[in-house]
Amino acid sequence: MKTISIMLASLLVLIGCSSEPPPQWGVEIEGEWILVNDLHTHTGTWDMMPPGFQNRLANRAPDAFRWSFGPVTDWLLNPDSIISQMNNAGIYGAGVFALYSPHTTGLAPNDFVSERVMTHPDRLYGFASFRADQWNLDSAERLAELERAVQLPGMVGIKLAHAHQQIRLDDERIYGVYEISARYGKPMYIHTGSSPNPGTRYEAPYADAAYLEDAIKKHPEAIFILGHTGYDTKNKALTFVDNAIELAVKYDNVYLEPGALGAERGELVIDDFVTRLKNANVLSKVIYGSDGVQMPGYLKEHLENYVAAMERNGYTKEEMRQVLSENFIRVFGGLGTPPNQIAEADTGA
């Protein structure tokens, strides 16, 4: 029934329903509005996805509708659609990731992402990436390309997904990527934990952030944002979460992101997850992200579920503000601040 609802919702939006920016950004907590930025969204096209990933997406639909997932996916991942979902959720700014994962989720090339985020440069922020599947042959070329890509319009960070790119987290061959991150001041989003996508490597050396510790120590000027905080989404378990949290406690240059914990798959572990973050006293290092856009309404649903979990588990408004926007704005040098709030800050309002 849910998949049919998704299909109908997609059709309705295709027909012409679009959302305007809300009168107030963010979420309302006890009468106070808290700004929200979403670190983690995706763009792309159906044609640039490998067959295994296409099948996974298409299998969300009833048999009779599977044919439709190509055009629906292309529509869902275009920047206007992302902005529409953000408006619907009250989210002001969002990171949008380039991808070079031909084994798993496919390609969203750097120039493609730069062009897409520049359609809404005040609200979409690009993360460059690099191809690693033939690293012994072309690493110099790939690093040069990454260096070019981080300077493209709209690019604010770097995206890595070792488990998708078939690289161990302790593989020192890609330390050049971390050096570029430090040199250009572009924080890195690094996927940790598992993933339900076919072709993903699930073993600990690809999923457990503890394997990144040497790289973190050797690159103190680079910012490592541990995506999903080690959440083992394949098994719906917090398998690697404590090791990720420990790194954020131990190192100034390590941050955490809770992408996908607010999704339906995370409902049994989200309370434990937000409690572990609070008890570890690392909320000043947590940057909200969703791993959207996935399907119509996903950004809003993920945000509502995550906020509800924080409320259920005793987060203060100030703690929620840190997680939902303040840490993002601080790490990304003011990005994610709506113009009216900049004006208010300038006038001391």
Next chain:
Amino acid sequence: MKIFTHKSYAVLTSITALIVLSACSGAPEEKYQTVTLNGNVELQAGPVPAGTIHFRLYTLWFLEGDLRHPLEEIEDFQSDSANFTHTFEYPLHKGTGFAIHAWIDTDDDGVFCTPSVRTDPGGLAWTEETPSSEIDMTITLTDNCRNASWFYPPAP
């Protein structure tokens, strides 16, 4: 309301066209070749240490164009012996060539090295030929804690 009707009509027309198109096309047919793999694991120097040997099989190259990539996984298996025979279904629709990665769990912790214990040796053997019904491979373990992509494609 009129606009809604016109757009609905356009969408329904497009959907009908796509249904017709999708009925005329289909996913690539899955084809398999049963292969018997006769394998031997050796160390670059010295005797093979004790421990469960973990194997992962790959096609060497998969897909075309920008998505073309090396080392598409076929399956995993384990053996307690350095000389082994294993039968598997080679997916002819998932690429060409063949590679096999092996590592030995010398400390019996079930993990291919931890951040602090780096004693499990690994190696990769490959051939650009797509296997027929039987194939012989020798895997030489040369480096600790290295996965398949560390070995292939090799540096020039």
